[in-house]
Amino acid sequence: MSGDRLKLEVREREDLGSRPSRRLRAQGLIPGVLYGKGHSRAIVVPERDLRTAMTGPSGLHAILDVVVEGHATVHAAILAEYEQDPIRGTISHIDLREIRLDQAIHATVVVHLIGESAGVKTGGVLSLIARELQVEALPSNVPEHIDVDVEHLEVGDVLRLADIPAIENVTFLDDPHETVIATVSMPRGYAEIEEADAAAAEEAAAEGAPEPEAVEEGEPSDIISEE
Structure with a gap:
């Protein structure tokens, strides 16, 4: 503080x-x-x-x-x-x-991401979206920076302001549900590679599937059994 x-x-x-x-x-x-x-x-x-x-x-x-x-x-x-x-x-x-030391002020505080994301360990990319947050607090309670733990984030996760713990004597002024702090996603182009691999697998499976048994052609009387 x-x-x-x-x-x-x-x-x-x-x-x-x-x-x-x-x-x-x-x-x-x-x-x-x-x-x-x-x-x-x-x-x-x-x-x-x-x-x-x-x-x-x-x-x-x-x-x-x-x-x-x-x-x-x-x-x-x-x-x-x-x-x-x-x-x-x-x-x-x-x-x-x-x-005045007894009156709250508005301040802009820098965000620091703490820890290595679980998603990063599996090849994902961690992106810091909100680099600063708006807060209200007494002058003596304004934090130097806001530490946000991201170790639990997996690929595809989105961390919003609503997800981080409250800070004593500090009020966040940004929308808690609209403000995105960080995301973890796969590298650009990875999704396209996965889609291409999936399409190739489907095509290979289709080529290897047995063809349906052919029905011999003939006169209607030859195909339809008599009662």
């Missing part, structure tokens, strides 16, 4: 726009916005400090004690959203959202 609280020191920024933001990134600083109730402020945070917060025990769901330079107030916040450079993979922008 994301009960860990990490201090994150930021400072306000006045120069907005893409050009000033590029200059900040070149200095190892990440531009962002801290959203509060009814207000927001543009901020900048050292990339090193941000990465430390994001890679801690609670991952992306850590509760951040945000302190703005020159102010004593501590803002409890979470990482609401972040952008990455598509080429370098570095963080380019963040959105922090102030929260």
Whole structure:
């Protein structure tokens, strides 16, 4: 759970726009916005400090004690959203959202599949369908990730949200019966091979079957016995 609280020191920024933001990134600083109730402020945070917060025990769901330079107030916040450079993979922008620790929040949590499926051991392919799930919980109860056991899945099985155990103090927001977590199927082309083999077997069986006994032709009087 994301009960860990990490201090994150930021400072306000006045120069907005893409050009000033590029200059900040070149200095190892990440531009962002801290959203509060009814207000927001543009901020900048050292990339090193941000990465430390994001890679801690609670991952992306850590509760951040945000302190703005020159102010004593501590803002409890979470990482609401972040952008990455598509080429370098570095963080380019963040959105922090102030929260109340006694009020539930909505969060997106990553799904981790645990174990080797029984169907995979017999040649099947395990597919993760729902990579993330929407949950509602108090900030301190939001899980870092959701572990789903798939060892029991056989070929042809479909694992839905309704099939996984409930998590204490966490409410799933996705439809439990419509949300597919994982499936196990045979490799592409395997079904066609099985069908072809079955058709060939049927054809071979038909060719080897004895032909029906022929009935000699003759006059009706020769075939129909007299009473």
